[in-house]
Amino acid sequence: MAVSKKKVTLSDVAAVAGVSLSTASKALNGGGRISAATRQRIEETALRLDFRPNGLAQSLALGRSRTVAVLTDRAESTFARPVIIGAATYLGQHEQAVLLYDARLRRRDDMAESIRALNARRIDGVLVVGEGLHHRTRSVSAEFSVPVTYAFTLSDEPDDVMFVPDNRAIGRMAGDHLLALGRRRIAHVTAEADDLAAQLRIEGLRETLSEAGVTLTHEVLHGSWTEAWGRTAAQRMLAENWEIDAVFGGNDHIARGVENVFAAAGVQVPQDVALVGVDNWEGLIINQSERHLTTIDVGLTGMGEAAAAHLLGGEQSPGLHYQPPTLIVGETTG
Amino acid sequence: MAVSKKKVTLSDVAAVAGVSLSTASKALNGGGRISAATRQRIEETALRLDFRPNGLAQSLALGRSRTVAVLTDRAESTFARPVIIGAATYLGQHEQAVLLYDARLRRRDDMAESIRALNARRIDGVLVVGEGLHHRTRSVSAEFSVPVTYAFTLSDEPDDVMFVPDNRAIGRMAGDHLLALGRRRIAHVTAEADDLAAQLRIEGLRETLSEAGVTLTHEVLHGSWTEAWGRTAAQRMLAENWEIDAVFGGNDHIARGVENVFAAAGVQVPQDVALVGVDNWEGLIINQSERHLTTIDVGLTGMGEAAAAHLLGGEQSPGLHYQPPTLIVGETTG
Numbered sequence: 273m274a275v276s277k278k279k280v281t282l283s284d285v286a287a288v289a290g291v292s293l294s295t296a297s298k299a300l301n302g303g304g305r306i307s308a309a310t311r312q313r314i315e316e317t318a319l320r321l322d323f324r325p326n327g328l329a330q331s332l333a334l335g336r337s338r339t340v341a342v343l344t345d346r347a348e349s350t351f352a353r354p355v356i357i358g359a360a361t362y363l364g365q366h367e368q369a370v371l372l373y374d375a376r377l378r379r380r381d382d383m384a385e386s387i388r389a390l391n392a393r394r395i396d397g398v399l400v401v402g403e404g405l406h407h408r409t410r411s412v413s414a415e416f417s418v419p420v421t422y423a424f425t426l427s428d429e430p431d432d433v434m435f436v437p438d439n440r441a442i443g444r445m446a447g448d449h450l451l452a453l454g455r456r457r458i459a460h461v462t463a464e465a466d467d468l469a470a471q472l473r474i475e476g477l478r479e480t481l482s483e484a485g486v487t488l489t490h491e492v493l494h495g496s497w498t499e500a501w502g503r504t505a506a507q508r509m510l511a512e513n514w515e516i517d518a519v520f521g522g523n524d525h526i527a528r529g530v531e532n533v534f535a536a537a538g539v540q541v542p543q544d545v546a547l548v549g550v551d552n553w554e555g556l557i558i559n560q561s562e563r564h565l566t567t568i569d570v571g572l573t574g575m576g577e578a579a580a581a582h583l584l585g586g587e588q589s590p591g592l593h594y595q596p597p598t599l600i601v602g603e604t605t606g
Numbered sequence: 607m608a609v610s611k612k613k614v615t616l617s618d619v620a621a622v623a624g625v626s627l628s629t630a631s632k633a634l635n636g637g638g639r640i641s642a643a644t645r646q647r648i649e650e651t652a653l654r655l656d657f658r659p660n661g662l663a664q665s666l667a668l669g670r671s672r673t674v675a676v677l678t679d680r681a682e683s684t685f686a687r688p689v690i691i692g693a694a695t696y697l698g699q700h701e702q703a704v705l706l707y708d709a710r711l712r713r714r715d716d717m718a719e720s721i722r723a724l725n726a727r728r729i730d731g732v733l734v735v736g737e738g739l740h741h742r743t744r745s746v747s748a749e750f751s752v753p754v755t756y757a758f759t760l761s762d763e764p765d766d767v768m769f770v771p772d773n774r775a776i777g778r779m780a781g782d783h784l785l786a787l788g789r790r791r792i793a794h795v796t797a798e799a800d801d802l803a804a805q806l807r808i809e810g811l812r813e814t815l816s817e818a819g820v821t822l823t824h825e826v827l828h829g830s831w832t833e834a835w836g837r838t839a840a841q842r843m844l845a846e847n848w849e850i851d852a853v854f855g856g857n858d859h860i861a862r863g864v865e866n867v868f869a870a871a872g873v874q875v876p877q878d879v880a881l882v883g884v885d886n887w888e889g890l891i892i893n894q895s896e897r898h899l900t901t902i903d904v905g906l907t908g909m910g911e912a913a914a915a916h917l918l919g920g921e922q923s924p925g926l927h928y929q930p931p932t933l934i935v936g937e938t939t940g
Binding site for chain 2: 354373374389
């Protein structure tokens with residue numbers, strides 16, 4: 273929780289020092305044409321009032337490095353990449369450079385070395401980018417004197433600032449969409465039972481179905497995030513004659529595997545069975561004009577932007593920040 | 607071609623101006639406590655001797671900002687993203703930050719505004735990242751006093767430093783692989799006839815087939831880079847009873863469209879017809895364990911790394927630098 277305390281603003285400093293806001297900003301920024309005496313008076317006022325720039329916006333005003341470190345285990349991961357690009361794009365728009373440290377590629381191949389190296393140079397903030405919620409990352413916040421924000425990963429310190437996908441909302445969104453289409457006999461095929469994202473999507477799906485007085489027709493089929501598993505699951509549904517009118521695939525690969533087997537068996541999508549996936553890979557890899565699968569975009573790029581914006585924005589809000597997903601309607605529920 | 611000419615060093619400038627190396631460095635760096643007169647004398651000497659700091663290594667030695675600008679039209683493009691991540695990863699390993707400017711997102715929505723803004727702050731080099739070779743980008747090199755390198759785009763100034771995919775090598779690689787498998791009746795389905803990448807891949811393919819005494823069995827089928835076009839082309843091949851034992855799809859989407867139609871028609875891949883694509887999307891989006899399509903990786907990440915390494919490396923080598931492709935064998939030629 274943020275400490276509740278009347279915050280001293282730059283305006284307060286300007287008023288007490290008897291200068292304009294613009295002059296106070298320039299003085300603490302280190303730029304502009306201001307006499308040394310005026311600058312010193314403003315700096316002393318800021319110190320006396322305990323004026324604390326508590327975020328990058330103000331770090332900037334104080335003339336810091338305009339560089340944010342992005343710390344990751346694996347920059348080239350399919351999932352980390354859009355988060356990093358989203359953050360770097362936002363930061364670039366706000367004149368902030370990104371120093372990308374891929375711990376895997378560094379000398380010691382560990383986070384500790386990266387942290388040491390980053391602390392040896394000037395940075396204004398740190399964005400730790402993960403590639404999912406599979407496990408909790410060790411918090412590194414205490415090892416930096418600048419603000420640290422986490423994106424697409426959970427740290428083991430609940431008061432850290434974390435930006436994560438809203439998997440429960442993803443499950444609800446899939447359910448709501450299928451219900452709105454009049455589908456009531458819904459099956460769900462997803463990854464391993466101990467996968468946190470899979471669990472939360474199931475919870476969201478069950479919640480929204482339950483509110484509509486609907487239950488899943490069959491047990492959730494657990495396997496892996498792969499097209500091969502989607503095919504296997506679809507073969508089982510066909511072999512056991514599941515009477516269903518919709519399948520929610522835990523991700524797009526699973527959905528695609530299901531669809532291929534259904535197509536070969538003469539099950540029509542969406543006429544017989546509507547189909548929803550998650551991840552929006554088509555939007556990433558195929559021309560928008562070729563969009564086929566109805567899917568839910570987790571918002572990885574937006575998550576990177578939001579985390580960067582929070583880091584720049586001043587006040588740090590501890591805890592989880594959920595990135596809202598987006599429904600992308602394609603032909604499989606058209 | 608690099609112009610062969612004795613290079614003027616900072617030491618030469620210092621000697622001629624009659625100052626220490628350190629003073630010359632500070633003067634040209636804009637930092638340090640040097641009289642205006644001395645700075646002017648050193649600058650004039652550098653100009654007279656045609657001293658060109660030709661690379662970041664030297665910029666670094668001159669104590670610059672350790673920040674490289676990445677200038678792009680569209681950071682979130684599927685193709686630009688791996689190039690940018692490759693460059694940022696390499697630069698981060700070498701303690702260089704990246705300032706990402708996405709011209710599309712800036713106030714004026716044009717390059718000119720981005721260039722003005724970049725020139726207003728300290729950067730050590732510029733990497734212009736495009737998203738293909740569809741058209742030549744206007745050269746911006748003359749608008750910067752620091753080295754400029756282009757990745758995944760062609761500038762309209764042949765002496766610029768450009769890192770691009772080797773589309774001819776990609777065509778050769780596909781042909782060589784199919785020939786090595788004993789395939790001799792090869793068809794090619796690709797994008798529009800005026801697409802430069804498509805043209806070069808065709809040239810490479812024809813070259814290597816010709817060296818083996820083989821010609822394409824039929825005309826090249828030109829359409830678009832889409833799965834839908836792959837399906838249409840496959841339907842035509844089936845309708846016209848093409849006698850072929852291999853198809854080279856201009857990209858993975860085309861190859862996938864071809865395969866789906868062949869599968870539905872009972873044509874077995876790879877037994878009846880071997881199939882090769884380009885782009886390695888599966889490697890990007892699907893678990894490696896699920897790899898299915900034989901494809902050629904264009905090397906976008908490596909291209910970003912190579913461009914960044916060149917920018918850091920000192921000597922600028924004007925002209926085209928081709929990124930070698932990589933063959934990834936999957937089940938469709940297995």
